Amino acid sequence: MGTTQLETVPEPKYWHLKTVLSEALDSEFTVGEILPNERDLAARFGVARATLRQALEQLELEGRLQRRRGVGTTVAPPRVGVAVGAEQHAWPGAAGDVWQPVDCTLEVPPAAVAAALETGEQPVHTVRRSRTTHGQPVAAELLYIAASSVPELSAIDAPSGAARARAVLRELQRLELEGQENAVELGSARADDAKELDRLPGAPVLVVTTRYISDGHTAALSVATYRADTCRLTFGDPGGVEIHHDPERRAS
Amino acid sequence: MGTTQLETVPEPKYWHLKTVLSEALDSEFTVGEILPNERDLAARFGVARATLRQALEQLELEGRLQRRRGVGTTVAPPRVGVAVGAEQHAWPGAAGDVWQPVDCTLEVPPAAVAAALETGEQPVHTVRRSRTTHGQPVAAELLYIAASSVPELSAIDAPSGAARARAVLRELQRLELEGQENAVELGSARADDAKELDRLPGAPVLVVTTRYISDGHTAALSVATYRADTCRLTFGDPGGVEIHHDPERRAS
DNA sequence: TAGTGGTCTAGACCACGAC
DNA sequence: TCGTGGTCTAGACCACTAA
Numbered sequence: 099m100g101t102t103q104l105e106t107v108p109e110p111k112y113w114h115l116k117t118v119l120s121e122a123l124d125s126e127f128t129v130g131e132i133l134p135n136e137r138d139l140a141a142r143f144g145v146a147r148a149t150l151r152q153a154l155e156q157l158e159l160e161g162r163l164q165r166r167r168g169v170g171t172t173v174a175p176p177r178v179g180v181a182v183g184a185e186q187h188a189w190p191g192a193a194g195d196v197w198q199p200v201d202c203t204l205e206v207p208p209a210a211v212a213a214a215l216e217t218g219e220q221p222v223h224t225v226r227r228s229r230t231t232h233g234q235p236v237a238a239e240l241l242y243i244a245a246s247s248v249p250e251l252s253a254i255d256a257p258s259g260a261a262r263a264r265a266v267l268r269e270l271q272r273l274e275l276e277g278q279e280n281a282v283e284l285g286s287a288r289a290d291d292a293k294e295l296d297r298l299p300g301a302p303v304l305v306v307t308t309r310y311i312s313d314g315h316t317a318a319l320s321v322a323t324y325r326a327d328t329c330r331l332t333f334g335d336p337g338g339v340e341i342h343h344d345p346e347r348r349a350s
Numbered sequence: 351m352g353t354t355q356l357e358t359v360p361e362p363k364y365w366h367l368k369t370v371l372s373e374a375l376d377s378e379f380t381v382g383e384i385l386p387n388e389r390d391l392a393a394r395f396g397v398a399r400a401t402l403r404q405a406l407e408q409l410e411l412e413g414r415l416q417r418r419r420g421v422g423t424t425v426a427p428p429r430v431g432v433a434v435g436a437e438q439h440a441w442p443g444a445a446g447d448v449w450q451p452v453d454c455t456l457e458v459p460p461a462a463v464a465a466a467l468e469t470g471e472q473p474v475h476t477v478r479r480s481r482t483t484h485g486q487p488v489a490a491e492l493l494y495i496a497a498s499s500v501p502e503l504s505a506i507d508a509p510s511g512a513a514r515a516r517a518v519l520r521e522l523q524r525l526e527l528e529g530q531e532n533a534v535e536l537g538s539a540r541a542d543d544a545k546e547l548d549r550l551p552g553a554p555v556l557v558v559t560t561r562y563i564s565d566g567h568t569a570a571l572s573v574a575t576y577r578a579d580t581c582r583l584t585f586g587d588p589g590g591v592e593i594h595h596d597p598e599r600r601a602s
Numbered sequence: 603t604a605g606t607g608g609t610c611t612a613g614a615c616c617a618c619g620a621c
Numbered sequence: 622t623c624g625t626g627g628t629c630t631a632g633a634c635c636a637c638t639a640a
Contacts, residue, residue, distance in 0.1 A: 108617095110627080110628060110629090111628080111629075112628080112629090113551060113552065116552075135605075135606060135607080136606080136607065137606095145629080145630085146629060146630045146631065146632090147630090147631085147632095148628095148629070148630070148631090149628080149629060149630080151607090151608090152628085152629090154607095156538055156552055159536060159538060159554065160536070160537055160538055161535070161536070165606095165607060165608095166606085166607075166637090166638085167606065167607045167608060167636065167637050167638075168605080168606050168607070168636075168637035168638030168639075169605095169606065169607080169637085169638060169639080170605090170606060170607075171606090171607080177535060179533060183585065183586045278586065279584070279586065280584065280585050280586040281431060281582050281583060281584045281585075282534055282556065282582070282583045282584075282585070283413070283429060283556075283578075283581070283582040283583065284411060284412070284413070284536065284554060284556065284578040284579070285411075285412055286408055286411055286412055298608080299361075299365060300365065300368075300408055302411065302536060302554070304534070304535075304536065326535075326536040327536075329535070330533050330534070330535040331533060331534045331535065332531070332532065332533045333435065333532050333533075333534070333585050333586065334435045334530060334531060334532040334585070334586075360636095362608080362609060362610090363609080363610075364609080364610090387624075387625060387626080388625080388626065389625095397610080397611085398610060398611045398612065398613090399611090399612085399613095400609095400610070400611070400612090401609080401610060401611080403626090403627090404609085404610090406626095417625095417626060417627095418618090418619085418625085418626075419617065419618050419619075419625065419626045419627060420617075420618040420619035420620070420624080420625050420626070421618085421619060421620080421624095421625065421626080422624090422625060422626075423625090423626080550627080
């Protein structure tokens with residue numbers, strides 16, 4: 099990474115910079131290694147710090163770098179593959195579920211959720227769960243369950259907490275699951291999700307929305323927020339071998 | 351959107367700004383409507399243009415806005431749902447495939463692709479396809495097919511072009527498809543993909559990687575690049591119940 | 603306390619699209 | 622040609638982490 103000059107090219111500086119840095123990451127750095135700080139890097143390439151940051155931001159978006167305030171910029175490990183929608187015909191909380199219940203309250207959900215659950219202004223069971231891989235938090239979930247889906251629940255004691263979450267999920271298993279519908283889209287982390295995922299608010303996340311269908315209606319709705327920088331979501335037939343694909347450097 | 355002041359709060363200005371703008375979009379703007387330009391907006395909120403842009407960038411990332419140089423910033427329509435991995439047990443190019451062949455060449459693929467296909471330094475059939483919804487381009491694909499997977503192809507005339515692409519895909523159907531493996535991750539658009547998707551290079555994309563497995567090996571590898579701003583990827587088993595997704599915006 | 607990345611400013615010029 | 626968003630600069634200060 100000894101290069102100092104940037105030729106005058108029609109392409110943006112930060113783009114060129116990103117390419118140069120990307121190649122340097124491949125050839126001169128190892129996973130976990132810490133990079134020079136932004137001010138030094140900017141000076142070395144003869145650009146303003148903001149321009150250097152634009153390149154770093156893209157590399158972080160692609161999962162190549164990890165930046166932490168007060169610490170520095172490090173080379174990120176390859177993204178981890180996490181299976182979603184694998185338990186294609188099981189309710190959340192069924193045996194083998196990788197999610198860990200955290201809390202459960204009774205709340206009036208956002209309008210879009212209420213519309214899907216057809217619950218109007220009624221409060222619904224709102225279960226918070228988290229998911230970790232290799233000890234690292236990778237996803238936070240909000241699971242909305244219509245009160246009518248778990249009618250036997252009123253007898254249960256705990257008004258909230260993980261115990262209640264487990265109780266609600268246990269009741270859910272009694273229903274017959276007809277099918278589920280999944281969707282993935284790009285989003286940015288809300289403040290609470292960001293905290294749980296150990297990221298700053300606004301960090302890019304992959305939002306997986308799952309609709310659990312029973313008796314022709316949406317009995318439960320899951321909104322799971324995965325760290326986009328560290329995760330590769332896998333779905334469908336679990337074949338066997340795992341490949342890592344780099345989303346940017348696949349050019350010739 | 352007449353507000354002019356921003357209180358002194360511990361949260362970043364751009365974050366607050368984003369919230370204010372988001373609410374204004376819901377209540378005071380309609381899809382396709384054009385916003386005031388960045389300089390005016392920044393002045394109206396009493397912030398520097400760069401700060402205003404930080405807020406706009408996030409809203410664009412979330413699919414709420416669309417910005418085009420030389421034109422302006424408009425309110426984006428809700429994301430369109432596009433099905434991926436739906437033809438769970440069919441080769442690309444099979445009947446009903448939504449992809450449109452564009453070109454086909456014989457090239458040495460990137461190292462990661464070569465590793466998956468186990469082709470070493472050998473060139474592979476590289477099919478370029480595109481996908482549109484409602485007349486808009488939503489995805490660009492590079493489909494790599496090991497030469498050994500379509501051995502009967504040498505007799506075919508066209509050395510490249512859409513005709514050859516169709517020929518290669520036709521040959522592919524002769525193999526028995528054992529299964530496929532899907533993954534989705536966040537990436538940024540390469541220059542060529544960006545052009546086809548009508549975006550700037552570096553724009554956020556959802557990269558869907560599909561491995562087609564035959565005879566215990568990876569016979570073909572698809573790398574599909576979807577516009578992250580306009581697409582919501584749907585996958586999995588609809589359970590026979592086809593539910594029309596409500597156009598209502600997801601809660602945040 | 604020192605050093606890091608995160609936020610913010612007030613400018614400037616450029617590339618592109620529409621007129 | 623004009624207005625738009627895109628890029629870039631050279632600073633400043635803040636929030637956080639670790640020593």
